[in-house]
Amino acid sequence: MKKLFCTLLAALLCAGAMAMPAAAAEEEMIVVNDDIQVSADYDWTRFADQGITLNVYNWGLYISDGSDESVDVLSAFTELTGIEVNYTTYDTNESLYAKLKSGGADYDVIIPSDYMIGKMINEGMLEKLDFNNIPNMAKIGEQYKSLDYDPNDEYSVPYTWGVVGLVYNTTMVDEAPTSWDAMWDEKYENSILMFNNSRDAFAIAAKRLGMSMNPTTVEEVNTIAEELKAQKGLVQAYVMDEIFDKMEGGEAALAPYYAGDALVMMDENPDLGFVIPEEGTNYFVDAMCIPAGSKNKEAAEMFINYMCETSVGVANCDYIGYSTPITDVWEQLPDDLKYSEVAYPSAEVLANTEVFSVLPDEINAAMDKAWSDMKSYSEGGSSWLIPVALVVAVAVIVLLFWSRNRKKQREDY
Incomplete structure (x- = not known):
């Protein structure tokens, strides 16, 4: 339909x-x-x-x-x-x-x-x-x-109404991209912007995988989330309206966004182009x-x-x-x-x-959790190291403070 x-x-x-x-x-x-x-x-x-x-x-x-x-x-x-x-x-x-x-x-x-x-x-x-x-x-x-x-x-x-496409800077990208694959290309590391909302970001990763942007199972959600995790190390920033300053100012090479806003950015920066990737995209009202x-x-x-x-x-x-x-x-x-x-x-x-x-509540909940997990994910599966490192740092500080106090008590004694 x-x-x-x-x-x-x-x-x-x-x-x-x-x-x-x-x-x-x-x-x-x-x-x-x-x-x-x-x-x-x-x-x-x-x-x-x-x-x-x-x-x-x-x-x-x-x-x-x-x-x-x-x-x-x-x-x-x-x-x-x-x-x-x-x-x-x-x-x-x-x-x-x-x-x-x-x-x-x-x-x-x-x-x-x-x-x-x-x-x-x-x-x-x-x-x-x-x-x-x-x-x-x-x-x-x-x-x-x-x-x-x-x-x-x-x-x-x-x-x-409109569609989502890929905004690119012609001074940073050799050829006009034809696929969402460009958003995962390592040569653009730290020069890629990504949507800072789950539905649009999941849609792009789904299209790259040849899947529907309307997942029907939790397993599909998790598969798409893994694709976003694989991209995260290349992403300079997750943005919404911030994209205008970044793309108009030449701070990034690639960014997915809505066609209407792409026209505004292209008007401000003639180095910008816009394409609809061959895998397809979202049509919205x-x-x-x-x-x-x-x-x-x-x-x-x-x-x-x-x-x-x-x-x-x-x-x-x-x-x-x-x-x-x-x-x-x-x-x-x-x-x-x-x-x-x-x-x-x-x-x-x-x-x-x-x-x-409109996704079922179960799928929405799974997407929300997967998005939150992805945003806190550190490449290599080491996101757990951050809280652990904090705990270790606090423990070291407490130990040093305790040792210093013990030493002072001995000197006073």
Whole structure:
């Protein structure tokens, strides 16, 4: 089913986006500023006098925020609606999940990835959406709807999509890599960056081994973990947003990352390239959701609807580089982004991708343990030496202190 989905998606992309209906082109608009215009056929001001603040929790560097001459879509939302936005960021799906699961978080809008959305749906952590408040769901391309993680489109609205590939520095790598094997090549020792989250890291090692990135047994998890242990001695650092400074600054030769962010890095450093390894990779969709118990659900739905306005979608995708699920947003993107093989890969590439599925609790637990063990592992199986060495050091210090005191006592005597 996933292979079929990706094939259909590729065909739809290659056929081009659907033409925007003539009625939409003539739609009356509200002008917020020079860059943001929204549909006038929506009551944007119904919460203006209620003093509402929305807590929005998103990935880092994942919205057009006014920096680097980009459009500040959040301030435009406040100007339009009177609703303030408290915007904070996280770096992995797992850290988002942990914060929500702890019960200490109070968010109104979150933007997780597909598999994490499915997990949170299963655990009752998300609100069902009222699409009367989100009419812009109609702008989302059909290929991004009714996907496995939210089959009835009840809990989420797609925000972006993309693939994972390999970013490389052409001044440090002789030829463009074609395989994930490059991430295990000893000649790049201490010049390799790796994902600092278990799901993406395990996926890369699994693909290198010719396995699915959705393990079905604990044994498969352990096999993949051994591959990551074998790589660890070559890795300079495990990173998420830190990758921008390191790759843009020429501090590493190779790093796997998301295609949208790769475009940003390549724009900052022309020495960088991007490839999709021949073994295949992950295809993902990130979507907007409302956590269960949100105190501002209708206002949150207004925010989600706003994020799907065409001008807002163009501002976001133009700034962050990620691929859009909104048909008329794609039509209005600059040609260098609209026809980028990084942001919008070929049908052949998309057909060789795999979607993360929601893993059983047993597999999730095994992956968490294996990831923790791998991160504390020292090459050669000697991770146990570190705590032992500490114990020995403490014992030596205590012995020396005791001997000195004994000597002093004898002298005093």
